[in-house]
Amino acid sequence: MKHFSVKACAKINLGLLITSRRDDGYHTLETIFAPIDWFDTLEFTESDAISMECTNLDLPVDDSNLCIRAAKALQAYAGVTKGVAMKLVKRVPFGAGLGGGSSDAAATLNALCRLWQIDVPSAELHKLAVKLGADVPYFLEMKGLAYAAGIGEELEDLSLVLPWHVVTVFPEVQVPTAWAYKNFHRQFERPVPELKTLVRRLCDERDLSVLGAFENDFASVVFEHYPVVREVRDALEASGSLFVSLSGSGSAVYALFEERTAAVKAAEAMSARFRVNMTPAGFRMA
Numbered sequence: 424m425k426h427f428s429v430k431a432c433a434k435i436n437l438g439l440l441i442t443s444r445r446d447d448g449y450h451t452l453e454t455i456f457a458p459i460d461w462f463d464t465l466e467f468t469e470s471d472a473i474s475m476e477c478t479n480l481d482l483p484v485d486d487s488n489l490c491i492r493a494a495k496a497l498q499a500y501a502g503v504t505k506g507v508a509m510k511l512v513k514r515v516p517f518g519a520g521l522g523g524g525s526s527d528a529a530a531t532l533n534a535l536c537r538l539w540q541i542d543v544p545s546a547e548l549h550k551l552a553v554k555l556g557a558d559v560p561y562f563l564e565m566k567g568l569a570y571a572a573g574i575g576e577e578l579e580d581l582s583l584v585l586p587w588h589v590v591t592v593f594p595e596v597q598v599p600t601a602w603a604y605k606n607f608h609r610q611f612e613r614p615v616p617e618l619k620t621l622v623r624r625l626c627d628e629r630d631l632s633v634l635g636a637f638e639n640d641f642a643s644v645v646f647e648h649y650p651v652v653r654e655v656r657d658a659l660e661a662s663g664s665l666f667v668s669l670s671g672s673g674s675a676v677y678a679l680f681e682e683r684t685a686a687v688k689a690a691e692a693m694s695a696r697f698r699v700n701m702t703p704a705g706f707r708m709a
């Protein structure tokens with residue numbers, strides 16, 4: 424009986440610039456995805472049918488779950504009759520802007536190609552991923568920092584890692600991604616900085632003067648509507664961090680630290696009220 428488990432890491436967004444609204448209602452954006460060591464674990468066991476259990480009872484394991492949707496999409500595409508029993512050990516908060524569900528979906532696609540021994544061309548797998556969510560291709564195809572454009576599915580591997588410690592805080596409120604895209608303050612006419620060039624100066628040359636370009640366009644509306652998120656942002660800014668930002672459409676806020684001791688101190692202070700993760704400098708997904 425074939426059985427194995429995989430890690431599904433979350434991500435943060437370093438800069439998130441929304442550049443237009445498409446006719447289909449989706450928005451184009453430019454962002455840098457960076458992985459963090461906050462992860463779910465997914466277990467896969469060969470079975471006749473597709474089934475799923477999850478350690479977080481607030482998360483339905485029906486057809487709305489992104490793991491089930493990924494399994495059914497791959498089964499239909501490949502015309503396989505095999506099933507799978509999945510177990511999701513859920514740790515990454517959702518409604519957090521951390522892409523946890525998207526990462527689970529990508530991990531499921533990769534794992535089932537292995538379990539069902541099917542060889543799907545990467546371009547085809549990419550199409551299945553985009554249908555599951557705009558963030559899913561990043562987790563399917565990348566390990567470190569990646570530049571993303573389009574709706575988030577046009578990816579370029581930057582072959583870079585963040586050279587700082589990352590403290591990520593979940594303020595225990597969920598921000599629906601669709602709400603954030605409906606309500607963010609548009610700046611479509613703004614000149615868009617060259618994030619791809621600037622992130623190389625930032626990570627390779629440690630040129631901190633470029634940090635101002637890495638704004639998150641959701642930040643103002645999320646901080647306005649969720650005071651606790653603003654409170655977390657303020658606390659992290661006062662903790663000796665280099666840089667603080669909202670991740671994705673929120674609610675998670677992350678801070679970058681040069682010194683590990685300062686990162687540990689900030690993480691400990693925030694963990695009294697909120698779920699916190701600390702990711703070491705140089706982290707890449709396995």
Ligand SMILES: C[C@](O)(CO)[C@H](O)COP(=O)(O)OP(=O)(O)OC[C@H]1O[C@@H](n2ccc(N)nc2=O)[C@H](O)[C@@H]1O
Nearest residue numbers: 448449450525556557558559574575600601604671672
């Ligand atoms: C905010 C980010 O996390 C940045 O990484 C992503 O853009 C969100 O990606 P995601 O969570 O995979 O989003 P999806 O689950 O695909 O879409 C949720 C909803 O967000 C809106 N949405 C999403 C992505 C995008 N580029 N434009 C949008 O307008 C759409 O209304 C969509 O119905």
Ligand SMILES: Nc1ncnc2c1ncn2[C@@H]1O[C@H](COP(=O)(O)OP(=O)(O)OP(=O)(O)O)[C@@H](O)[C@H]1O
Nearest residue numbers: 488489517518519520521522523524525527600671
């Ligand atoms: N396996 C799953 N894990 C987490 N969320 C899931 C899963 N399956 C379906 N969902 C649904 O997808 C929604 C979005 O989950 P996800 O964690 O990807 O988004 P997020 O935390 O808002 O991050 P981002 O906005 O960056 O995508 C959740 O609110 C949840 O209702």
